[in-house]
Amino acid sequence: MADQKFPSPHEIATIPGTEGWERMYPYHYRFSTENKERKEYEENMFWFNDGLHYPEPMYPFDIIWDEAWFLGLSQFNTRIFMIPPALGVDHRILNGNIYITPVPVADPEEIQKRIPLFMERAGYYYEHWDELHDNWEKKMRELIGELKDVEINALPPMEDFSIVKEGLGTSSGYTLLANYDKIIDLGIRCWQYHFEFLNLGYASYVTFVDFCTRVFPDIPLQKITQMVGGINVIIYQPDEELKQLAKLAVQSGLADQILKGGKIDEVVLKLGASESGRNWLKAWDKAKDPWFYISTGTGWYHHDACWNDDLNVPLNSLRIYVQKLQEGHSIDRPLANVQEERERLVTEYRALLQTEEDRTTFDQLHRTSKMVFPYVENHLFYVEHWFHSIFWNKMREVAAIMKEHGFLNDIEDIWFLQRSEIKDALWDLVTGWATGSKAYGPLHWPKEIEWRKGVYQKFKEWTPPPAVGKPPETITEPFTIVLWGITNESMSAWAKLREIEDPDTVTEITGFAGSPGIVEGIARVCRSVKEIDQLQDGEILVAPTTSPSWAPAFQKIRAAVTDVGGIMCHAAIVCREYGVPAIVGTGQGTSIIKTGMHIKVDGNSGKIYIDRATATASTK
Amino acid sequence: MEQRHKYVLWFQECDINSVPVVGGKCASLGELLKANIPVPPGFAVTTGTYNRFLEDNDLDREIKSMLKPIRPEDTAGMERASQSIREMIEEKPISMELQDYIGEFYRLLSKRCQVPAVPVAVRSSATAEDLPGASFAGQQDTFLWVRGTDGVLHHIRKCWSSLFTARAISYRKQMGFGDEQVSISVGIQKMVNAFAAGVMFTLNPGNGDRSTIVIDANWGFGESVVSGLCTPDNFKINKVTLEIMKRTISAKECYFTTNLETQEVEKHECPPERACNQCIIDDEAIELARIGKLIETHYCKPMDIEWALDKDLPANGRVLILQSRPETVWSNRKADPACRPKASAMDHIVAGLLAGKKLS
Numbered sequence: 001m002a003d004q005k006f007p008s009p010h011e012i013a014t015i016p017g018t019e020g021w022e023r024m025y026p027y028h029y030r031f032s033t034e035n036k037e038r039k040e041y042e043e044n045m046f047w048f049n050d051g052l053h054y055p056e057p058m059y060p061f062d063i064i065w066d067e068a069w070f071l072g073l074s075q076f077n078t079r080i081f082m083i084p085p086a087l088g089v090d091h092r093i094l095n096g097n098i099y100i101t102p103v104p105v106a107d108p109e110e111i112q113k114r115i116p117l118f119m120e121r122a123g124y125y126y127e128h129w130d131e132l133h134d135n136w137e138k139k140m141r142e143l144i145g146e147l148k149d150v151e152i153n154a155l156p157p158m159e160d161f162s163i164v165k166e167g168l169g170t171s172s173g174y175t176l177l178a179n180y181d182k183i184i185d186l187g188i189r190c191w192q193y194h195f196e197f198l199n200l201g202y203a204s205y206v207t208f209v210d211f212c213t214r215v216f217p218d219i220p221l222q223k224i225t226q227m228v229g230g231i232n233v234i235i236y237q238p239d240e241e242l243k244q245l246a247k248l249a250v251q252s253g254l255a256d257q258i259l260k261g262g263k264i265d266e267v268v269l270k271l272g273a274s275e276s277g278r279n280w281l282k283a284w285d286k287a288k289d290p291w292f293y294i295s296t297g298t299g300w301y302h303h304d305a306c307w308n309d310d311l312n313v314p315l316n317s318l319r320i321y322v323q324k325l326q327e328g329h330s331i332d333r334p335l336a337n338v339q340e341e342r343e344r345l346v347t348e349y350r351a352l353l354q355t356e357e358d359r360t361t362f363d364q365l366h367r368t369s370k371m372v373f374p375y376v377e378n379h380l381f382y383v384e385h386w387f388h389s390i391f392w393n394k395m396r397e398v399a400a401i402m403k404e405h406g407f408l409n410d411i412e413d414i415w416f417l418q419r420s421e422i423k424d425a426l427w428d429l430v431t432g433w434a435t436g437s438k439a440y441g442p443l444h445w446p447k448e449i450e451w452r453k454g455v456y457q458k459f460k461e462w463t464p465p466p467a468v469g470k471p472p473e474t475i476t477e478p479f480t481i482v483l484w485g486i487t488n489e490s491m492s493a494w495a496k497l498r499e500i501e502d503p504d505t506v507t508e509i510t511g512f513a514g515s516p517g518i519v520e521g522i523a524r525v526c527r528s529v530k531e532i533d534q535l536q537d538g539e540i541l542v543a544p545t546t547s548p549s550w551a552p553a554f555q556k557i558r559a560a561v562t563d564v565g566g567i568m569c570h571a572a573i574v575c576r577e578y579g580v581p582a583i584v585g586t587g588q589g590t591s592i593i594k595t596g597m598h599i600k601v602d603g604n605s606g607k608i609y610i611d612r613a614t615a616t617a618s619t620k
Numbered sequence: 621m622e623q624r625h626k627y628v629l630w631f632q633e634c635d636i637n638s639v640p641v642v643g644g645k646c647a648s649l650g651e652l653l654k655a656n657i658p659v660p661p662g663f664a665v666t667t668g669t670y671n672r673f674l675e676d677n678d679l680d681r682e683i684k685s686m687l688k689p690i691r692p693e694d695t696a697g698m699e700r701a702s703q704s705i706r707e708m709i710e711e712k713p714i715s716m717e718l719q720d721y722i723g724e725f726y727r728l729l730s731k732r733c734q735v736p737a738v739p740v741a742v743r744s745s746a747t748a749e750d751l752p753g754a755s756f757a758g759q760q761d762t763f764l765w766v767r768g769t770d771g772v773l774h775h776i777r778k779c780w781s782s783l784f785t786a787r788a789i790s791y792r793k794q795m796g797f798g799d800e801q802v803s804i805s806v807g808i809q810k811m812v813n814a815f816a817a818g819v820m821f822t823l824n825p826g827n828g829d830r831s832t833i834v835i836d837a838n839w840g841f842g843e844s845v846v847s848g849l850c851t852p853d854n855f856k857i858n859k860v861t862l863e864i865m866k867r868t869i870s871a872k873e874c875y876f877t878t879n880l881e882t883q884e885v886e887k888h889e890c891p892p893e894r895a896c897n898q899c900i901i902d903d904e905a906i907e908l909a910r911i912g913k914l915i916e917t918h919y920c921k922p923m924d925i926e927w928a929l930d931k932d933l934p935a936n937g938r939v940l941i942l943q944s945r946p947e948t949v950w951s952n953r954k955a956d957p958a959c960r961p962k963a964s965a966m967d968h969i970v971a972g973l974l975a976g977k978k979l980s
Contacts, residue, residue, distance in 0.1 A: 085974055115970060123966050204965065207972035214958045218824055218832040218856065220865060348860040352830045354955035361959060361968060368965040474976040516863045518902070604864050 008043050009468040012094050018455045021096065024060045026067065026418065029093040047092060047099035048467040051587070053300055055544050055564050057096030057459035059415040060452065061395070061422070062301055064184070065388075066091060066098055068191030076199045081125075082117040083199070096459035099468060125200050129371055132197075136375075139193055140382045144290075147186045147390050150179050152397035154404065155433045173430035176401065180426055183394050184419055187387075194383045201372040208365040215358055216349065222514065222576060227345050228369040229573065233377040235385075236333070238294035238307070239551035241287040242314060243331050246321035248283055252276040255322050264311040290386050296529040296549045299384030302415050306389035307549065316533050317552040324555060331555065338577055385548075398422070405429050406442035408449070416452040417445070466587075506610065509593075511561070511586035513606035514572030519581055520600040521558045523593050529553075540601060542593045546571040554578050559601040561589045561608060575603075583608055626668040627721045631809075634664055641666045643745025643805035652941070655918045657911055660930070660940050661732060662740065662809030663725045667747055669718055670780055670804050677712040683784070692793045699786045706781035714773055722776070722808075723769045729810065733932045737768045739811040739880070742775040744782055747803050765811055765883040772808060779806045810932075812940055814877075816899040817842035817928035818852055820908055821947055822859065822916040828950040830922060832865070833857045833909040837900050840875030842926050842942070843885060850874050850890075853899050857909040864902055871895045904929060907939050915944050922947040 009031040014021070022030045033039045058066065074088020087103040105111050125132060155172050163171070205228065212224045249258050254277060261267035271277030288308055296313055297304025307314040321331050346366065353359050399414035407425055408414060417425065425441050432439030524539040526532050532553040535541065541557045543550070545564045551574065554560070558580060560571045565584035575582035581603025583589075589608070593599060598611040625633075634642045634650025642650070642664035649659050674680045683705055690697045714722075730738040743762040761782045763775040782788070783804050792802065818837035823830045836845050836852040844850045851870040858865050872895050879886050900908075908927055915923050926943040933940075962968050 083973060084970065085976060111974065115974075118973075119966060119970060122969070126966060203969050203973060207965075207969045210972050210975075211958065211968070216829050216831040217827045218829045218858070218865060220858065223858070223861065345860060349831060352859070354830070355957045357957035357961040360961055361957070364962075364965040365968055368969075516861075605866065 006046075006467045006469060006471065007465060009047055009092065009094065009099070010039065010043065012465070012468065015095055015458050015462055018095070018458050021455050021459075024096075024416075024418070024452055024455065025058065025063055025093050026420075029063075029091060031092050031094065042092070043469060045090070045101040045103075045469050046467060046471045047101045047469045049464045050098045050100050051464075051466075051564050052585075053298070054098055056301065057456060057462075058093065058098060059302065059456070060418045061415040063093075063098075064187060064419050065191065065300055068188050069194070071188075072191045072195040073199065076195045081122050081199060082114045083122075083203070084111045084114040084118050094464065094468070095462055096456065097462075097464040101469070104472075104474075122200050122203070125197070126204070126368065126372075129197075133375060136193060136196060137382075140190070140387075143186060143190055143193070144382075144387055144390065147183065147387065147394065150182050150186070150394060152176065152179055152183075152394060152401065154401055155430070171434065173434050176398075177423075177426055177430060180398055180423065183391065183398070184423075187391055190383055190387050194379060197372065197375045198379060201376040204365070204368045204372045205376070208369040211361060211365050212349075215353060215362075219349070220513065220516075222516070222572065223345060223349075225573075226342055226576065227349070227366065228373045229342065229377070232335070233374060235377055235381045235548050235570075236551070237381070238287075238291040238314075239317075239548055240333075241291045242318050242552070243321055245280070245284055245287065246318055246325055246331065248280055249318075249322055250325045252280055254280055255326055258315075258322055259319055264315050267315065293386045293389040294381070294549050295385045295389055295547060298545060298547055299380075299388040302392045302395070302412075304388075304392075306385065308389065309393070313529060313549065317549070320533075320552040320555060329555075333577060334579075381548075398426075402426075402429065402441075405433075405439060407439070407445050409446050413446075413449045416449045416456070505612075506592050507612055508610070509586050509589060509608045511583040511589070511606050511608070512565075512572075513603055514560075514562075514565070514569070514582035514584040515575035515580065515603050517559070517579070517581035517603045518601065519558045520598065523561075523595060523597045523599050525590055525593060525595045526553070527590065540599060542589050542595075543571070544590055545569070546574075554580070559583075559603065561586060561593065561599075561601060563587060563589050563591075624721050627666055627672070627718060628669070628725045629664045629666060630725075631659065631662055631664065631807075638664075640747055640803075641668065641805065643667070643747045643807075645743060645745035646805055646807045647745075649807070649809075652915075652918070655914060657914050657918060658937065658940055660810045660812050660942070661729060662807060663729065664745065665722055665776055665806040665808065667803035667805050669722070670806075672718060673712070673714055673780070676715050676718075679708065679712065682708070687789065690789075690793075692790060695786070695790075698790055702784050702786040702789055705784040709781040709784070710774075710777045712777075714777070719769075719773060722773060726769055726772050726808065729808070733810055735813075735932050738932070739765045739767050739813075740772065741807075741809045741811055742766050742772060742779060743807045743809065744779040745805045745807045746783075747805065765878065765880070776806045776808075780804055810930075811878075812841075812928045812930050812942065813932045814841045814928040815931040815938075816840070817926075817942075818845040820912050820925040820927055821922070822912045822925070823922040823947060823950055824856065825947075825949065828953075831859050833859050833912050835900075835905055835908055835912075837905075838872050838875055839890060839894065839899050840877045840888070841885060842928060843876040844872075844874055844887075846926070849887070855905045855909075857905060859909065859913055862906050862909055862913075864905060867898070867902075867905075869896065869898045872899065900929060904939060911939060911941060915941065919944065919946065922951050924948075 010033050031042050070089070070091045077083045078087045085105050087105055090101050090103055092099045105114065153172060153175070155176065159171060208228065209221065209224050212219050249255055254271065257270055257277070258267060261270055268281060271281050292307035292311070292314060295304040295306045324331050350359060350362055353362060395414060396411050399408060399411040402408045402414065402425065403411055407429060414422065425445060428439045428441045519540070521538060521540045523542050524535050525542045526535065527544060529549050532550060535553055535556050537556050538558050539556070540559045540561065541553055542561045543563075545562050546553070546560065547570050550570070554574050560575050560580070560582040562569070562571045562584045563586055565571060569584050572582050572584050581601050583601055583603060583606050586608065593608070593610065600609040600611070602608070629638070629642055631646060631649045632653045634647050635654060636647055636651055638650065639647045646664035652659050686701050686705060690701055729740070730736060741762060741764050761779060763778065766772055766775050783802060816837055816839050818835060819842065820833060820835045822833055824832035824834050835855040835857065837855070838844045838850055838852045845852045850872050852872065853870055854868040855864055856866040857863065872890050874887055875890050876885050876887055878884065912923070912925060915925060923944045924947045925941060928940050928942055929938045930940050959968070959971070962971070
């Protein structure tokens with residue numbers, strides 16, 4: 001580890017023209033040298049860039065989820081489950097990029113004291129997993145219901161008479177402030193629930209991984225994941241719904257109307273004219289809630305629109321399926337194969353164990369991991385997709401009011417304000433409305449937002465160092481290990497990445513081997529899910545990341561390459577199912593590979609080779 | 621039963637029950653084929669043929685009478701008798717009928733290998749291996765690179781006569797076995813014309829991981845790999861899923877091949893344009909690993925295997941297994957549990973969390 005050198009966090013220079021950027025984010029996120037103790041702490045910790053969640057710099061509003069998990073993850077480790085050697089994960093921001101570090105328990109005696117507490121608390125969760133998990137789903141559904149019910153209403157010139165008649169005693173101004181608070185509170189609460197099971201899920205999974213790699217030093221991580229992975233996880237349900245709709249369309253003889261019907265509104269209009277069309281539309285509408293709340297991104301960014309936001313997105317995906325069906329292909333996920341392969345892996349690996357003791361340990365850990373893993377996969381739909389998708393739109397309702405009052409030039413400008421600034425601005429707005437005077441916001445915010453947009457653009461052009469500070473010898477924090485895959489290899493790869501000077505001369509890129517197999521082919525860079533309709537059969541998809549809404553793309557491609565993601569990310573899981581190679585977490589795949597390039601993807605070693613000789617790249 | 625079954629049997633027609641007829645060596649080749657483990661093709665000339673040859677030439681009686689008077693300590697007499705018996709066996713004619721059976725099988729073998737007068741190894745396969753404590757292995761001869769029906773017949777007689785080396789006779793006398801109790805079969809097996817060859821372990825010899833199969837491969841015969849004279853290509857394959865996990869292609873400076881004229885193995889420099897090429901394709905490596913898994917299952921233990929790709933055989937039957945023996949380094953170690961058994965998963969999780977993940 002000593003050979004890995006990373007800069008001190010305090011050495012990272014501010015990008016010229018962005019001076020003062022710190023005010024865009026919570027004040028405590030900045031690295032600072034003002035206080036000696038804090039400075040030393042920051043220098044001696046190992047801060048790595050959370051590129052897994054944030055392929056783009058933070059928007060001042062979107063940092064809400066970073067704050068939410070900063071609190072949520074940390075409190076469950078530190079204060080609730082009392083994970084013996086690990087406290088929370090600390091956060092900072094550098095030129096708009098989030099850096100995080102796991103905080104260990106320093107005192108060995110303290111670790112010992114935490115053991116029985118952890119056994120009792122975590123043990124309770126593991127023992128009552130199913131029942132607590134049912135309760136969790138109920139809580140989440142209620143929470144999402146509450147969010148949907150929050151009303152954001154414009155401020156009237158005169159309050160309705162009902163306020164008087166019913167003796168309410170409050171105004172629309174007050175309600176706006178309260179409901180904004182409520183939206184934010186529900187968001188934070190949702191992220192409290194998010195970690196209720198996740199820490200324990202990862203702890204159990206990490207232990208199983210550790211045991212497997214001890215008895216089988218060569219075992220690929222993807223095989224371990226396959227042994228515990230769920231079969232029917234709900235994150236795939238939106239895609240399943242589309243497949244069902246595609247089948248129904250073909251059976252009802254509606255394929256042509258759907259394929260050639262134009263935009264969604266026209267399609268709906270045409271289908272509405274026939275009995276079978278109306279039946280189909282009924283099924284389509286039914287699938288919308290909740291399944292079309294699936295985000296087209298990871299759900300972490302406000303611009304990750306969901307299917308309900310633009311029904312043309314699911315329509316285009318549906319068309320891919322209808323077409324496949326018409327060509328006589330099966331569009332079903334090879335579920336039986338996945339299941340069978342999982343059973344086979346478990347049986348064969350178990351049979352290779354040498355001692356009865358090992359077989360017992362294997363069984364104990366496998367059983368627990370298999371129990372907790374569905375949560376690890378399923379929570380994403382509830383939180384990052386379903387809840388977030390509704391949440392962003394509620395915020396847009398707030399933004400509409402701010403725009404109406406001249407605080408914003410555009411609804412989408414709201415993301416350049418922190419949630420606390422929005423609250424302040426709403427106070428400004430509401431008091432101005434109440435008083436009949438002019439609010440200050442219109443004089444301040446549009447100008448400030450223009451400046452922030454410029455800063456944000458500069459952040460986007462900057463390449464953040466993969467890590468800063470001092471790497472530790474041991475990491476005990478389960479998330480750090482599972483999610484970010486912090487290992488010697490990954491750190492060397494990062495260190496190497498920084499040395500790349502000219503992206504146009506790179507011929508080899510390395511990532512995590514997400515799904516095995518070797519193929520060669522033509523690359524197609526899709527920066528968002530909207531571009532997947534350009535994919536040709538047999539091309540290699542190169543994307544920043546993928547999510548379940550990308551599923552139809554996997555019907556066409558020969559391999560997938562993503563910038564971010566670990567062994568458990570969506571692209572890796574789906575590619576394993578379809579038996580096509582995937583390399584994930586390459587860091588810079590989309591910036592180095594261009595559409596039309598001939599590349600070779602080795603999903604066993606995690607290497608991508610770019611054929612520069614025939615690289616007549618065309619950028620569409 | 622066809623008449624020929626008395627005299628010649630394809631290896632795939634042999635199994636453990638045919639030891640008295642085809643000897644131990646041919647029987648075990650038959651067993652491997654039954655387990656779908658590909659060995660070089662060939663056939664057994666049965667003990668029936670040998671017996672019939674003795675009968676036809678009335679050799680039985682003659683041998684007995686020559687050996688009877690010799691006392692076990694009379695080495696010189698033994699030597700003389702051995703020499704005359706062996707000369708006799710090697711000179712007496714094999715009947716036309718037997719010659720036809722053997723010749724026909726040899727022709728069929730050549731046809732199957734698509735090589736006229738295919739070079740074969742002629743090996744004795746003794747039946748005495750089932751006599752307790754009587755190891756005759758290695759006492760009979762093996763002849764390599766034999767070609768043509770006459771050559772085959774000639775070397776079959778040489779194998780037969782090897783039953784009567786002075787050592788073998790004296791051994792039987794000492795152990796009290798009658799000479800009529802031993803018989804001999806001869807295996808005729810295609811010489812592998814290796815395009816590439818090497819070794820395979822059904823575990824990772826580097827770390828003992830039993831979920832890994834490791835293959836070393838080079839151009840030509842396996843000698844270059846076994847002797848360590850060149851750095852071979854190396855494949856690490858997941859035994860459970862048969863996926864290649866790691867592939868290391870080396871600069872393979874030399875390879876071995878046989879000079880058909882001198883019948884000697886020769887070392888050659890590998891031309892630079894070939895040295896760095898992958899010498900077996902991925903599918904072949906995977907096919908080898910699949911067979912390695914079968915061999916391990918067949919013997920119920922991790923194995924150390926010599927293999928070759930035969931350029932004479934069709935692509936789907938090119939992989940051949942030459943030798944398998946139990947792996948000893950890791951298999952002989954006492955298997956300790958990877959971690960102390962604990963009452964519950966919870967205890968393992970705590971222990972795991974406490975240990976953390978070492979970065980250095």
